[in-house]
Amino acid sequence: MDQSFLIMLSNLLHLHNHLDPTNSLLSDTSSAAYSSDVSSPSSILTSTSAAPLLFFTLASVLSYLASNSPKKPSKSSSPSSSSKPPSEFSVAAFRALSTERIWAMEAPLRDVQWRSLYGLSYPVFTTVVDKLKPYITQSQLSLPSDYAVAMVLSRLSHGLSLKTLASRYALEPYLISKITNMVTRLLATKLYPEFIKIPVSRRRLVENTQGFQELTSLPNICGAVDSTPVKLHKLSPDVINGSMYYCKYGFPSILLQVVADSKKVFWDVCVKAPGGYDDSTHFRDSLLYNRLITGDIVWDKAINVRGQHVRPYIVGDWCFPLLSFLLTPFSYNRTGNPAQNAFDEALMKGRKTVEEAIGLLKGRWKILQDLNVGLNHAPQTIVACCVLHNLCQIAREPEPELWKEPEENGQPPHVLENEKGRPLPNEISAVDI
Template structure:
């Protein structure tokens, strides 16, 4: 028998009148009625204290419920297409990601006040990253509190961006066979030896102006909005092998690179030391390709000029075009990254957590690329940090490296031009004159 019915029976056995009028009940002049009211209040109080669910209005057919129903009812192609549109990966890839995240989330469930199932938590965070939705919008789709969305966003992006957790598994500087594979793919693309990566910077637009104590002027960039800078290096498959996001948007790419751990590793020769390729008699270590916003170094080769330059030789312009083919990989990688994870086009995360979320999206980008997930069609990135007016001059310690970098570029150019002369047909210039591949010292030694 229900407790409420037992109370009614008890009151009747005590001789109380259940038809006592409301005024009498309210004034508590009837002892039995008073006891009855107290017991009813105690009963409902105990129910409310024992479970908060009585205060929540259950929502039927939430977004997550519909996604799960579709998992079982649709064929694989329809299911994967739907999952890719909402979570930027197929259902199978989602399950793989879930397996990667779960061990770290199981040990930190107590950090979230309103615990939800791991798959649901991962799904709602991916949904937020994919569309850039605010916590309130995501919470209504997944029937959780906005604070829960915020906490799981912090937790999952921390797992993805942490070097001791998932970052190092999906983002790593190449070496050994992996490095050799990078070099081979870039050489097949450009016919230039020992390229192993492409580097550039892009703006991650902030949703709101940084607070006064965060010095907003440093985040105002040359494209006229507030941002943080993302530096990335990728391979020929548009997979990042290094990313860095620790600079405000007003900073120059070259300054951002010099402040990164990658710069120190390259400069000290701790990475990309082998294999050495002897090019035109000069030992060339593996190097990355940058645009003219970067300083030229033995480990960082840039074009002779910013674009087709009438004052440069035809061969120099063609050599620059080949370097730019390699550099286009990082531009495409940024385009794919931002198309997949829409939050990067309008970062509605507090500045304190913005770099963590950016790096997490880069890890997810690599996860999708390595899993063979479909790439977005439009790969243009309109927020590349490529409109700086000058390259900050190198300090004294970098001056000799810069000279060595120019000598390396001249050797690479000579080697490339000699092979063009050997295997390719002559090129006709705009005036109809045949350009003969005469490797004059004045051209080959251009600095």
């Protein structure tokens, strides 16, 4: 028994003997009788003088035991239960930053801080929230719209996993996944038509062709096309034809095809094929190709080049087919004559804009460097990042360090008979898939 408890009990007994020495119930020589009588209410009541002190004694003992007994951990403090959200990521902290402290900061400092958290400046962030808020409100999400958008942007810009984000925001992983899927779907569907548009108006065509002519000295270029594999974090073993997802660099991926203007803004995005597809096949499967080949899109800004009417066209590398609306280099390693090499060099300056646009895309939205979402939601996540990329480029957000792709070896282009306009590199035979 605890030594301090024994001392307290002894002092109480001595005090009682001093006050009522004639009472034999609590005398020093009858401690055994005390041990038995304390559990008997009838014997305690036999002495009127001892009753108050015994009651006080019992109350003191019970109070002491209660205050010194080890406390069992409550359910709320058990390791399995969710802990309180960290203050810097709670709704209250977000609200304080976004509505109270944000406008007290200098604009550059404000935007640097917001960009480090969510990948874009505060004014661009509010634009995204304002456009998505009506749709998020309809979903009856239990979280504020701006808080949900901020959470998803932090995942896209930093490439955070569900587990990490769930721990940071003190939410269940399934809820994080649900919110991510909802916001990326809205970006890829509701905001896509507004921020990713094929230039069909004469004003936009003139802007695009003039921008490329300043870069390349070639007339009437209205866009540059390229493809890039977006690495998948993992590929489920039950995926049918899983080997088709492995790109030429050796990792599982989905193929992203984009067309960019001279300002590195995408005006067409296509995500339709596994990473093992070649650029030419993916291009022929795209909606853009079908609309151009059928005449659904007609760029009505023809110029005269040595007696030939040349409509606006896009440029690509030697992996793409040569078409009336798509020009490619004469050779892939500058092995043509001086005039051909000069043309190739100018053309590749134009194509460099789309290379840099892809580098900015993956540098700004790091989730595309290792896409940790389910395969079913991968395409919409990629397209959502392309929409956000355009928002940042249009708003002239600072450009991050470019993401560098592995050295390209390229796949032989598959060219149809009616697409042959000049000899292909290494005299590759025409094959269509």
